[in-house]
Amino acid sequence: MGDFDVIEEEEMKEIRETLKRSNLASSDEKIQDTNQLDHxxxxxxxxxxxxxxxxxxxxxxxxxxxxxxxxxxxxxxxxxxxxxxxxxxxxxxxxxxxxxxxxxxxxxxxxxxxxxxxxxxxxxxxxxxxxxxxxxxxxxxxxxxxxxxxxxxxxxxxxxxxxxxxxxxxxxxxxxxxxxxxxxxxxxxxxxxxxxxxxxxxxxxxxxDFPLLEQTMERELPKHKRNILLLSLPNLMLEIINKKKKALQAGIWKKALLSGGVATVPIPGLSVAVDVTILVKEITRYYQAFGLDDESLQNLSARTEVPLEELKAVRKSPLNKEISADVIIKLLTKAAGAGLMVIGYWMSTIPVLGSIPAGGISYATTYHMLKSCLNELADDSQNVLMRALQSEV
Ligand SMILES: Nc1nc2c(ncn2[C@@H]2O[C@H](COP(=O)(O)OP(=O)(O)OP(=O)(O)O)[C@@H](O)[C@H]2O)c(=O)[nH]1
Ligand SMILES: [Mg+2]
Known part of the structure; x- marks a missing residue:
């Protein structure tokens, strides 16, 4: 796993405020699927x-x-x-x-x-x-x-x-x-x-030559289209990925708060139980939002004429192989081995969580796990699109 970064001051403020208002039910942000490539x-x-x-x-x-x-x-x-x-x-x-x-x-x-x-x-x-x-x-x-x-x-x-x-x-x-x-x-x-x-x-x-002109146009249209994308997309693409990332990121801590719930499993080395089901569900959602699933990649491959295997090859995150409870537990265990975080810190900064100790630890773990996976998948999404756009037929 990559770096686990620390919650920023601003997010902390937002968490505290919302906890005060206790409107935890306000559910996930909706992500508009700006499927620019199609249009x-x-x-x-x-x-x-x-x-x-x-x-x-x-x-x-x-x-x-x-x-x-x-x-x-x-x-x-x-x-x-x-x-x-x-x-x-x-x-x-x-x-x-x-x-x-x-x-x-x-x-x-x-x-x-x-x-x-x-x-x-x-x-x-x-x-x-x-x-x-x-x-x-x-x-x-x-x-x-x-x-x-x-x-x-x-x-x-x-x-x-x-x-x-x-x-x-x-x-x-x-x-x-x-x-x-x-x-x-x-x-x-x-x-x-x-x-x-x-x-x-x-x-x-x-x-x-009119029939030939039509044939040529038809054959070359996808190539020409890709050229427009190539000229205009790197910026646009980053914007979309960042937008999605922001929207998804905004929902992380809400998901994390749920993680002290029923379906917790103990993670070796962490001495804490984490709701792995939430992690699997949420990370799968990121995976699809960033178009890394097979169906999205197949579409992208068809549109850009870059072979599917080449698009798959540039993805770095191990999450691309499989998102299952087993994989997530492995990643958590590995992260724990690398000294995941100072749990005590979280316990003291968020009093509400401090009063439910197991939940607090689980919260912090889930939060970091989700944030880190989100970053990895966003990077992969960018890698895939770059690969798709940069290749010449
Ligand atoms: N024989 C023949 N005449 C054509 C052909 N294409 C256009 N014309 C004639 O050429 C003249 C000019 O055609 P337009 O299509 O108006 O030409 P344009 O380039 O759009 O002209 P502007 O808009 O004024 O610049 C018309 O009288 C057309 O009928 C063609 O393939 N063969
Ligand atoms: Mg004319």
Whole structure:
């Protein structure tokens, strides 16, 4: 077992006060299960030059016809003036943002992104409808500079194919490859690393790279999601763990007061009887609250693609193997051997407890045991989440 720390002054005050008011029945604090991992919204921004087909793409991507209600307005004149958010019908956690086009010749990517609220988006799709343009590179470079990712979509491929078809020796694959190469080389030449390019027509979704784009998105979505988590979660995660810890900690002494009760067993070396049932029940509760149980770990493993065994391997507390009366008694015995605490101190500081000697000793033991286990399990919870978030697929 780790260190057994001493009750702090503040807690002592709270204990005394509550004992005075004797409202011991006020039961456990409720812990709100802030299951953040499940509810990460993924914001995709669709950006590119004015008229490149962003709004048409947003509709296509959402599987919605251009004339349906809830579709993004698209048109031959400049149409989209403000970022607008559309939920994705297939992936409930995905929001697609239709952005205004980048227009003027002296366009600056950083200013544009500031205007449309760059920080809001987790992922970008840059739409280009014509031959390779420098403004697209500016967008791509700015996105990479901010450590975010993008796909590059070359739109209106149906137009190109129609025009090329007039030529003799028309070869569709060759034309498509030429367009693809032009995009990839243009981006690379201008310092954009490993660009992913899709050729699509928002009017002919079954053709060209649209199915591939969907497949890629579907495959990579969990990975991208984890990246958002990776950026935002370490802080959030600590906050949640600390919140849970505080809530659980607040209930410890109440549980400890119950421990002089009926189901006490003598602990070797401690010359005191402790209610082990309370300990088992309470520690099991911590274990579940921190998501260390098999079911929670399996879910986490599925969500993050980190193998279950690897998540389990970073847990240090012996409590992860089994929480049973036997294990708890062993831990208590070990703690007793290491000079658990100065029992007399407790007897003298809390007069009410002093009048029920066995209960007092049992109280102090239970209190320390719970606090120490809570700390251990909170640390393990943090270790597991760190492991889950830091691994690359
Ligand atoms: N042939 C063809 N035309 C398209 C395609 N996608 C869009 N268009 C047409 O291109 C024009 C501009 O499309 P929008 O979707 O409004 O373009 P946008 O990028 O949203 O434009 P702004 O919001 O003004 O920046 C419209 O007339 C669309 O019908 C496509 O895949 N193929
Ligand atoms: Mg538009």
């Amino acid at each position: 990460v919204t993924f914001n995709i921004a669709v950006t590119g030059e004015s008229g490149s087909g962003k709004s048409a793409f947003v509709n296509a991507f959402r599987g919605i016809g251009h004339d349906e209600t809830n579709s993004a307005p698209s048109g031959v004149v400049e149409t989209t003036m403000e970022p607008k958010c559309y939920p994705h019908p297939k992936y409930p956690d995905v929001q697609v943002w239709d952005l205004p086009g980048i227009g003027t010749p002296n366009f600056r990517a950083d200013e544009y992104f500031q205007k449309v609220g760059f920080a809001r988006y987790d992922f970008f799709i840059i739409i280009a409808s014509e031959r390779f343009k420098v403004s697209n590179v500016e967008l791509a470079r700015e996105i990479q500079k901010m450590k975010k990712r993008f796909y590059f979509v070359r739109s209106k491929i149906d137009d190109n194919i129609r025009a090329e078809k007039r030529k003799k020796n028309f070869d569709q694959d060759k034309t498509l490859n030429q367009i693809r190469e032009d995009c990839i080389k243009g981006l690379q030449r201008n310092g954009v690393e490993s660009p992913v390019v899709f050729l699509i027509s928002s009017f002919d979704l079954g053709y060209y």
